[in-house]
Structure formats: structure tokens, C-alpha cells
Amino acid sequence: MEKVTLKRTPLFELIQPKAKMVDFAGFEMPILFSSIKEEHRSVREDVGMFDVSHMGEIRIEGPDALEQVQHLVTNDVSKLQIGQAQYNLFCLPDGGVVDDLLVYRLDEDSFWLVINASNIEKDEAHVRRFVTGDVTVTNESDQYGQIAIQGPNAEKVLSKLTDLPLEEIKFFRFMTGEVAGVTTIVSRSGYTGEDGFELYAHADAIHRIWEALESEGVTPCGLGSRDTLRFEACLPLYGHELDETVTPFEANLNFAVKLDTDFVGKEALVKQKENIPNRMIGLKLLGRGIARQGATVEVDGEVVGVVTTGTMPPTVNESIAWARVDARHVERDQFTIDVRGKKIEAVRVPTPFYKRKK
Structure with a gap:
């Protein structure tokens, strides 16, 4: 059997001794450093950082x-x-x-x-x-690393490492300046549902930012907590909520589709907008069990949808699921989820499951 050689990010040498590493998208990435629950709570309550240089x-x-x-x-x-x-x-x-x-x-x-x-x-x-x-068109993926610093104290900590006026960077805005002496694009964005920044710097220098953040006591976090955080905030993950068989409308991403512009796929989406076949809903399980991706959602024994992501995330602390269901059933309150042959009752709940207090 041929051995697969995994790619490594510019931060691998710093991270690997301290983390449990896994294969993710062909990269050797940290799934956790301490525990998913501890890292998740660090981001929700304080500040955490992620190596996302594989992007x-x-x-x-x-x-x-x-x-x-x-x-x-x-x-x-x-x-x-x-x-x-x-x-x-x-x-x-x-x-x-x-x-x-x-x-x-x-x-x-x-x-x-x-x-x-x-x-x-x-x-x-x-x-x-x-x-x-x-x-x-230039693919610069190997030239840059990326660190996400996320949590209510992200701005406070990052301000110690840069002279940029972070308070002036609004959501989905960015500035370029030095962070820990490294030229960096500082973007107020993230994938956790918390305030924070995504830092882009050249691959040969980004380790200096990671080390500086670590010296400030920022908690290193892995992909495990990144997934539970984004799930609570209902941020889609490609391969779960999105793929080539799913349209933006079926993923509840209407806000990101402007039909008055001309783009690849517009004609198909103009037609579908009049009759969107599936929609995303949030579900809470009433019985014991976790509805993982692929679990079927049923009404009166008929399959009407599928779970795209499900777990019991630390902040919500209930067994919840995000599911794509037949649009004719999205207003229903009661469903059944087949969890490995066990039928568990579930109720529709509002999404996102978690929303930070501004």
C-alpha cells in the first residue's frame, strides 16, 4: 500500500510536539492540544488561536x-x-x-x-x-500562513503585538501592518462566532506571530474545537453543509447571492429561487444519542432530509443537529432522526444555536 505523504504548514514544527495531529485535507493538522472542550471554552470566554495555514x-x-x-x-x-x-x-x-x-x-x-x-x-x-x-491568476497558497485569533479578548491581546488601530477595523475589514515585527494582513473575521482576527503573513515569518501570541498566554486550539465552535454559530463547512450537489439557496446562503450580477451558475439559481427544494433547519434531540452527518431525518417513517452536522457542543451542551430537509417540511416542529438504527424524536429549534452578546 502506497504511503501518503501529508503536507505540513509553516507552523508544523512549533505545533507538532504539543498537539495530537491528524490528516485533514491532505495536511498534517492539530485536532487538539489539551481537549476540545477546554479549547472551545477558551474561545468563547477568553481567547484562542488556530493554525489555519492550510487554507x-x-x-x-x-x-x-x-x-x-x-x-x-x-x-x-x-x-x-x-x-x-x-x-x-x-x-x-x-x-x-x-x-x-x-x-x-x-x-x-x-x-x-x-x-x-x-x-x-x-x-x-x-x-x-x-x-x-x-x-x-496566481496561486499563492504556499507563500502565506494564517493564524486565527478568536474570542472576546482577541483585540486586547493582539493590541500588545501591533501598533495598528485594531478598534478601527470593523467586521470584514482589514489593514496591513506589523504584528510581532512581521508584515501582516489583519482581518477582522473568523469562523467561530466570536470576535477576532485572521492574520496572514509570509510562510517563513509567521512562526514569530504564533510564538508571540503563545507568550501572551493565548490558548492554542485545534480543528476539533474549530468545528464545534463554527457548528454552534451555524457557519457552513464544505463537505457537510455545502458540496457540488447543493446550491446556495439550499444551504440558506441567500444573502451571498446577488441575482442582479452576472456570475457562473446565475441562470440555474434564477430558476431555482422560485421553488427551492431543500432548506437547512436546526434540530434538538429529545432522546439520548448524537446525530452525526448522514443520519436521516424522517416524518411518519418517510425520509425527508439528512443531518449535515451534529454533536453535543460545549456551550449549547445539548444534542443538536443541523439538517437539510425537504422544503415542504421546514415549518414542522416534530421530526424523527435515525441514529444508527435507533429512532430518536427531535424538535425544530432556531438557528444559529449560539450567538455572542455584542
């Missing part, structure tokens, strides 16, 4: 950059000011989601697309397939 970055620049990025993504990037980011989606011509991503407007004719690690090659191929005109 990909694609730069699109040139005189036609705005027009071409607009054609690639579902949201309206013409509204972006320089120094602003926006949640977005790549779609296939049939409306299925290729990936979800952040688009950063670096300057008038330069955009940065931050994409999921599992989709870097696929996304680059998708971009090159649909981009024309006077632009240059």
Missing part, C-alpha cells in the same frame, strides 16, 4: 480583475471598498457549490481569494476555466 490563497489582478472576479462569485464584489472582505461562493453552471470563500479587495485592480484547503486544486482549475480578459 489557500489565489490572487487575481489586472485591469479586468473586478469584472472577472464578479463573474466567478455569487456576491456583488463591486460593492467592496479597498480594505474590505466579503463572504462568497463559487458555483457550477448548474448552481452547485464548488466552494465557499472570502474575497479581499487589496486595491482597485487586485483581489485575494481565500479558499478551503480541501479544494485548492479544484478551485484554481475552476478559476482558470472561467477567467478571461486582462488578468493574472
Whole structure:
């Protein structure tokens, strides 16, 4: 059997001795340092940091950059000011989601697309397939590392390492400056439902930021708590809530689709908007058990949906599930979930499951 060689992030040597490592999207990544519960609570109550250097970055620049990025993504990037980011989606011509991503407007004719690690090659191929005109496309994924510092005390701690006016960086805005002596893009964004920042720096220098944050007592966190945090906040994960068979509307991402722009997949989504077949709902299990991805959701013995993510996350501390169900049943209150052959009653609950107090 051929041995698979996993990729490593620029922070691997710092992290590996202290963490339990796993294969994630072809990268050797930390699943946890202490425990998922402890790391989760650190982010909710104080501050934690994640190595997310496995994420990909694609730069699109040139005189036609705005027009071409607009054609690639579902949201309206013409509204972006320089120094602003926006949640977005790549779609296939049939409306299925290729990936979800952040688009950063670096300057008038330069955009940065931050994409999921599992989709870097696929996304680059998708971009090159649909981009024309006077632009240059550069895959910069190996050139940058990324650290997410998240939690109610993120700004307080990060301010010790930079002279940037962090309080002036609003949500989905960014500035460039020095953090721990390293030139860094500091973006007020994240994937946990908490306040915080995503820090992008060159791969050969980002270890200095990690070490500086660690010296300030920031809790290192792994992918395990990153998943429970994003799930409580109902932030989609590609391969769970999103894939090429699911449209943005079926994932409740209508806000990121602007049908008055021209993008790949628009025609299919215009048609589907009149009759969206499935929608996402939140469920709470009334019996003992955890509804994992793939568990079926039933009404009177008929399968009407599927669980995309389910667990008992630390803050909510109840067995909950996010499920994609037939749109004809989304207003129902009672469902049954098949958990490995055991039928467990469930009730519909509001989403997101957790929302931070501003």
C-alpha cells in the first residue's frame, strides 16, 4: 500500500510536539492540544488561536480583475471598498457549490481569494476555466500562513503585538501592518462566532506571530474545537453543509447571492429561487444519542432530509443537529432522526444555536 505523504504548514514544527495531529485535507493538522472542550471554552470566554495555514490563497489582478472576479462569485464584489472582505461562493453552471470563500479587495485592480484547503486544486482549475480578459491568476497558497485569533479578548491581546488601530477595523475589514515585527494582513473575521482576527503573513515569518501570541498566554486550539465552535454559530463547512450537489439557496446562503450580477451558475439559481427544494433547519434531540452527518431525518417513517452536522457542543451542551430537509417540511416542529438504527424524536429549534452578546 502506497504511503501518503501529508503536507505540513509553516507552523508544523512549533505545533507538532504539543498537539495530537491528524490528516485533514491532505495536511498534517492539530485536532487538539489539551481537549476540545477546554479549547472551545477558551474561545468563547477568553481567547484562542488556530493554525489555519492550510487554507489557500489565489490572487487575481489586472485591469479586468473586478469584472472577472464578479463573474466567478455569487456576491456583488463591486460593492467592496479597498480594505474590505466579503463572504462568497463559487458555483457550477448548474448552481452547485464548488466552494465557499472570502474575497479581499487589496486595491482597485487586485483581489485575494481565500479558499478551503480541501479544494485548492479544484478551485484554481475552476478559476482558470472561467477567467478571461486582462488578468493574472496566481496561486499563492504556499507563500502565506494564517493564524486565527478568536474570542472576546482577541483585540486586547493582539493590541500588545501591533501598533495598528485594531478598534478601527470593523467586521470584514482589514489593514496591513506589523504584528510581532512581521508584515501582516489583519482581518477582522473568523469562523467561530466570536470576535477576532485572521492574520496572514509570509510562510517563513509567521512562526514569530504564533510564538508571540503563545507568550501572551493565548490558548492554542485545534480543528476539533474549530468545528464545534463554527457548528454552534451555524457557519457552513464544505463537505457537510455545502458540496457540488447543493446550491446556495439550499444551504440558506441567500444573502451571498446577488441575482442582479452576472456570475457562473446565475441562470440555474434564477430558476431555482422560485421553488427551492431543500432548506437547512436546526434540530434538538429529545432522546439520548448524537446525530452525526448522514443520519436521516424522517416524518411518519418517510425520509425527508439528512443531518449535515451534529454533536453535543460545549456551550449549547445539548444534542443538536443541523439538517437539510425537504422544503415542504421546514415549518414542522416534530421530526424523527435515525441514529444508527435507533429512532430518536427531535424538535425544530432556531438557528444559529449560539450567538455572542455584542
